[in-house]
Amino acid sequence: MERALTVEMLVQNENFERLGMVHSRKCSNFTYSFEEFVEIFKNATLYPLKNRHHLSLRMVSTMGNFAKSMPLVLIWIRFCGVETILLQVLKSHGHTTPIANYPTSxxxxxxxxxxxxxxxxxxxASAFNYGKQLKTAYPRLIDNQYRSSEISVRxxxxxxxxxxxxxxxxxxxxAKNPTVWYPIPVYSVSLERDFLLNADxxxxxxxxxxxxxSKRAVQAVNERYKxxxxxxxxxxxxxxMNIKKAVKFLNIYKQEELLNFEHQWMNRKRGNTTIREMLEDLEKINFNLKFGSxxxxxxxxGYFLGKIMENIKQKSLHIHDASEPSVYIYSVNKQTLISMMHV
Structure with a gap:
């Protein structure tokens, strides 16, 4: 007998505040095609394109807000919305030190x-707190002691x-005490071979x-901003200098600001817009050029979304199989998350 399941997706910010919620068809068996499953994600797009007027949820509409409210995406399936049987966490890492330098830094x-x-x-510390809250929110899925068969981290x-x-x-x-920590494996592959998580x-x-x-559009943008x-x-x-280098500089500069190093000229006006605002506009344009179709x-x-879909299918078919993980955690960057949300 097939079990009735509900697929749900929750988007939260780094303060664990709800940004949006998406439900699949109520209590339907998981028989989605890839295209149907994509529709679930379209309704929870974190960085929607301007022409996506059909979106039912507008969680974050600008890159500025997106950067300030780095999302934690939770996807789970339940028995008709009652018992959670699978949790998948897609988390972008937080702030870093500058990724590189530039001549006038x-x-x-x-x-x-x-x-x-x-x-x-x-x-x-923020990621640590995420972990604590996940443990509190899903005690049935996350045991007090680590078991490799229950949780998979990539x-x-x-x-x-x-x-x-x-x-x-x-x-x-x-840790039970300062010297006893659970040794938990985190899996990864080299960036050039990682077609699952690496958007680049x-x-x-x-x-x-x-x-x-997009080639002509890139040329037009570079001409407009020359x-x-x-x-x-x-x-x-x-x-x-081009759009790619301008966006990279902006990211480095934001990281420098965390160390209290700032350029006054970033707030200089060019017409009605500051240099910083122009760079942030270029960042939005860059993401649209890269992922905006x-x-x-x-x-x-698509491979990543397909993997999420496959995890749901496998769990729905093998609910009581102890060898099938109940929790999947994916640690990614902003690019990965934005790319997936554009699918």
Whole structure:
């Protein structure tokens, strides 16, 4: 006899406050096609395109708000909305130290004792608190003691994502005393081979689609902003400025701000807009260019969404099979999450 299940998706911010909720068809058996399952995610898009007027939930409509409210995405299935039997957590790591330097930066390596691109202590504490709250929210799925058959953890192979996963796990399975910690494995593969979590992994088909759909748009953006790029080049010392380099600089600068290093010229007006606001506009444009069509987003994150879907199918077929995990945790970055939400 087939069991009636409800697939639900909850989106929360880093304070564990609810941003939105999406339900599948009430108490329907999990027989979705990939396209039908994608519709569930379209209704919870964190970074919706301007032309997606059909969205029923507008959780976060700008990259500015998105950056301030880094999401934690929870996906679970229940028996008709009663008993949760599977939990999947997609979490973007928090703040890091600057990922690189640029010629006019005021920072020196001495200002970054942890090194470039490392998770900050506050971000680790935030992930730790996530773990504690997950443990409290889902006691039936998360035991007091770690068991490899119950929980699976996969991370993007970056220092920030890996350490974020470790911090979260310490919150779920806290130490009994300062010298006794649960040794919990976190799985990853090299970035160039990680087609599951790495939104920037090399994909020849994606390049073809991108060139067909966005190459002219990129050229138009670069032409439109060429005077702005020239000014940025003088201010940052970065040569051959383009949209990709401008967005990378903005990300580095945001990380510098966490260390109390700021440029006054970022607030300088260019017409009615500050330099910072123009950079944030370019960041939005960049994400739209990279992921702003179903074809591009599917090539970047279709595999990931398919994996989530497969986990749900397997659990619904083997509810009492102890070898099937009840909890999947994916530690990713902002790009991964935005790409998936564009599918």
């Amino acid at each position: 005021q920072l020196s390596p001495g200002h970054i004792p942890l090194g470039y691109g490392q998770l900050t202590m506050s971000a680790c 991370s993007l192979a970056t220092d920030a994502a890996l350490t974020s996963a470790t911090c979260l796990l310490q919150g779920i399975f806290p 992994a090399n994909c020849p088909n994606y390049k073809k689609v991108f060139n067909a759909e 005077n702005f790029y020239a000014e940025l080049k003088k201010l940052t010392g970065i040569k051959n 179903f074809k591009k987003a599917k090539l970047k994150s």
